[in-house]
Amino acid sequence: MATIEIDKVSKIYHGGVPAVSEVDIAIDDGEFIVLVGPSGCGKSTLLRMVAGLETISSGTVRIGGRVVNDVEPADRDIAMVFQNYALYPHMTVRENLAYGLKNRRTPKPEIETRVAEAARMLELGPYLDRKPRALSGGQRQRVAMGRAIVRQPSAFLFDEPLSNLDAKLRVSMRGEIKRLQRRVGTTSLYVTHDQLEAMTLADRLVVLNGGRIEQVGRPLDVYHAPASTFVASFIGSPAMNLVQGELHGSRLAIGPALIDLGQAVPTQGPVTVGFRAEDLQVAAIATSGNASIGEGILPLRVDYVEELGSQRLVHGVVGDQAVTVALSSDAPLSGEMPVAIAIGRLHFFDAGTGRRLAWSGSEPHRTATAAGRLENVR
Amino acid sequence: MYRTRILDHLVLVLGALFLTLPVVVALMTSTHEAATIHSKGLMLSPGGHFVETYETVLTRQGGFTGQVTGARMMMNSFILGIGFALGKITLSMLAAYAIVYFRFRFATLAFWVIFTTLLLPLEVRIMPSYEVMSGLGLINTYTGLIVPLLASATGTFYFRQFFKSVPEELLEAARIDGAGPFKFFIDVLVPLSKTMAAAIFIIMFVYGWNQYLWPMLMTTDERFFTLMRGIKQILQVWIGSQIPDYNEAFALAVLAMLPPVLIVVVFQSWFIKGLTESDK
Numbered sequence: 001m002a003t004i005e006i007d008k009v010s011k012i013y014h015g016g017v018p019a020v021s022e023v024d025i026a027i028d029d030g031e032f033i034v035l036v037g038p039s040g041c042g043k044s045t046l047l048r049m050v051a052g053l054e055t056i057s058s059g060t061v062r063i064g065g066r067v068v069n070d071v072e073p074a075d076r077d078i079a080m081v082f083q084n085y086a087l088y089p090h091m092t093v094r095e096n097l098a099y100g101l102k103n104r105r106t107p108k109p110e111i112e113t114r115v116a117e118a119a120r121m122l123e124l125g126p127y128l129d130r131k132p133r134a135l136s137g138g139q140r141q142r143v144a145m146g147r148a149i150v151r152q153p154s155a156f157l158f159d160e161p162l163s164n165l166d167a168k169l170r171v172s173m174r175g176e177i178k179r180l181q182r183r184v185g186t187t188s189l190y191v192t193h194d195q196l197e198a199m200t201l202a203d204r205l206v207v208l209n210g211g212r213i214e215q216v217g218r219p220l221d222v223y224h225a226p227a228s229t230f231v232a233s234f235i236g237s238p239a240m241n242l243v244q245g246e247l248h249g250s251r252l253a254i255g256p257a258l259i260d261l262g263q264a265v266p267t268q269g270p271v272t273v274g275f276r277a278e279d280l281q282v283a284a285i286a287t288s289g290n291a292s293i294g295e296g297i298l299p300l301r302v303d304y305v306e307e308l309g310s311q312r313l314v315h316g317v318v319g320d321q322a323v324t325v326a327l328s329s330d331a332p333l334s335g336e337m338p339v340a341i342a343i344g345r346l347h348f349f350d351a352g353t354g355r356r357l358a359w360s361g362s363e364p365h366r367t368a369t370a371a372g373r374l375e376n377v378r
Numbered sequence: 379m380y381r382t383r384i385l386d387h388l389v390l391v392l393g394a395l396f397l398t399l400p401v402v403v404a405l406m407t408s409t410h411e412a413a414t415i416h417s418k419g420l421m422l423s424p425g426g427h428f429v430e431t432y433e434t435v436l437t438r439q440g441g442f443t444g445q446v447t448g449a450r451m452m453m454n455s456f457i458l459g460i461g462f463a464l465g466k467i468t469l470s471m472l473a474a475y476a477i478v479y480f481r482f483r484f485a486t487l488a489f490w491v492i493f494t495t496l497l498l499p500l501e502v503r504i505m506p507s508y509e510v511m512s513g514l515g516l517i518n519t520y521t522g523l524i525v526p527l528l529a530s531a532t533g534t535f536y537f538r539q540f541f542k543s544v545p546e547e548l549l550e551a552a553r554i555d556g557a558g559p560f561k562f563f564i565d566v567l568v569p570l571s572k573t574m575a576a577a578i579f580i581i582m583f584v585y586g587w588n589q590y591l592w593p594m595l596m597t598t599d600e601r602f603f604t605l606m607r608g609i610k611q612i613l614q615v616w617i618g619s620q621i622p623d624y625n626e627a628f629a630l631a632v633l634a635m636l637p638p639v640l641i642v643v644v645f646q647s648w649f650i651k652g653l654t655e656s657d658k
Contacts, residue, residue, distance in 0.1 A: 051550075052552065052553075052554075053550050053553065053554075072553070073550075073553045073554045074553060074554060074555065074557075075556075078551070079554065080551070080552070080554050081545075082547045082550070082551060084545060084547055086548050086550065086551035087551075088551075088552075088565075088566055089547065089570065090566075090572075099555050099557075099565070100554070100555035100556060103555055103556035103557050103561065106557055147555075148553075223455065239563055240397035257382040313587035
């Protein structure tokens with residue numbers, strides 16, 4: 001168990017293309033950090049630099065306070081789980097689990113107890129003498145995790161470990177990883193491009209884009225207060241609606257709609273406005289003309305509807321800008337429908353840079369209670 | 379669905395006959411006496427001298443010095459074939475390992491230099507090779523017989539392609555598991571290449587077994603003669619009006635054919651596996 005400090009770490013490939021630029025992350029002992037971002041954002045490169053599989057162009061990586069820039073992967077006291085599992089195909093599950101320990105000259109009885117322990121934890125007992133070929137995807141994934149656990153390293157590194165599994169298995173393995181990490185309490189760094197995986201697993205998220213950190217924070221903080229339009233559109237499904245608006249005084253114009261914010265606004269002129277699909281509701285017919293206090297009304301022209309069972313996603317346009325609304329599955333539908341948004345649920349982003357603009361009307365979100373619940377789960 | 383018709387069978391039967399008849403003729407002819415063969419030509423029916431001919435061929439002290447038997451020549455052929463195949467596999471695996479996994483200067487150039495030697499058969503460099511071997515005093519030794527033939531572009535090429543198809547993550551997992559370059563090679567690559575190596579072993583064994591020109595140059599001592607040389611030796615007895623031992627020549631030819639056939643038959647499942655499926 002150890003802390004990991006990533007200090008101004010950059011990776012510049014031949015030809016001067018930076019894959020990761022000046023990334024700072026401090027990971028606490030026992031924390032589960034998820035690096036999330038689209039493909040090519042540098043998240044895997046960053047993980048591989050921590051693992052020692054990729055050289056560090058500049059900056060330092062410290063594991064447990066020790067600078068490991070020039071330390072061989074085997075001597076960094078880390079274990080890694082790969083996307084394609086990377087099990088040794090010619091060895092049985094038992095040999096796969098034991099290989100790392102054997103190379104470290106761990107005494108035989110010790111190896112046996114640790115392998116047995118990991119096998120019990122991952123329910124691999126019946127498969128110990130099988131070859132990876134004879135295992136299903138989920139079982140292989142568990143062997144890969146077992147190989148990390150038996151080493152009892154100070155940190156786990158996960159490189160998109162669930163990407164090769166089918167959707168159903170992915171959900172159950174996700175739970176298993178979380179449970180396991182809680183149980184052994186090992187510091188973990190997890191890379192994924194799946195925002196749902198990131199949200200559900202992370203103690204803290206690191207959203208990466210183009211080799212830079214966009215935002216670091218607890219999942220719900222990131223969800224409720226995205227630091228940029230990139231984070232807003234990346235975290236959450238369906239993605240946050242982002243539309244161009246115009247601020248005049250305390251009034252916000254979005255296409256044909258005018259919303260009175262009624263209080264100090266962060267800027268004037270053009271602005272990017274964000275709001276979550278689930279924060280929109282069907283406006284009552286009576287109030288469709290003039291909104292009640294603290295609410296904005298957007299006239300939505302419906303294009304098409306996606307039924308998800310528990311809810312329906314209504315895709316349409318406000319003016320000429322696409323907007324998605326998540327409604328309960330029994331909500332009434334019509335071609336032209338006004339939708340209401342609580343003013344406190346509006347997010348403002350700089351129209352040029354895309355950075356979040358703080359404003360006083362923003363509703364404090366419910367992270368505190370949610371986080372409290374999470375603590376209890378632990 | 380296509381139904382097989384008589385014509386199809388006919389084609390198959392003709393093809394099979396075409397390929398097996400020469401072997402059958404050799405086998406049948408070898409069971410007759412030399413005189414019969416000399417007067418009647420090749421035979422298609424079995425004669426009555428199978429046991430005695432083969433026994434003579436295998437055990438009779440023959441040759442110029444009267445020291446070499448068929449069994450001895452067979453052993454020499456085995457030593458050449460197996461040594462040749464194993465040596466080639468070892469050498470080309472190591473070469474391919476270096477080329478694929480180590481970033482040294484001119485690695486690609488080194489590979490292409492090795493690869494172009496594919497175009498040059500042994501016969502091209504046979505004089506210089508002989509010169510070197512005789513300079514080292516290795517004529518009439520197994521070392522001299524085997525070593526100059528070992529460098530193999532084909533083998534290196536096959537193993538290079540195979541190593542390239544081994545997923546990168548396996549190497550990375552091994553690095554994290556604390557396996558150095560040597561351990562990775564022995565613990566991971568060699569076991570993974572088993573079927574591949576078996577396939578190459580078969581090809582190379584047959585190739586080594588059938589070597590003729592090089593053993594002819596390298597061996598003047600009859601104790602080092604291989605079967606391939608021995609067959610020719612028997613037909614070189616046109617002394618006076620003596621009839622050459624056709625039967626014995628045919629018997630030796632049949633014997634020379636047996637080991638490669640056996641090896642292919644025994645290892646054929648491995649062989650097919652090695653060529654078609656990868657154990658990853």
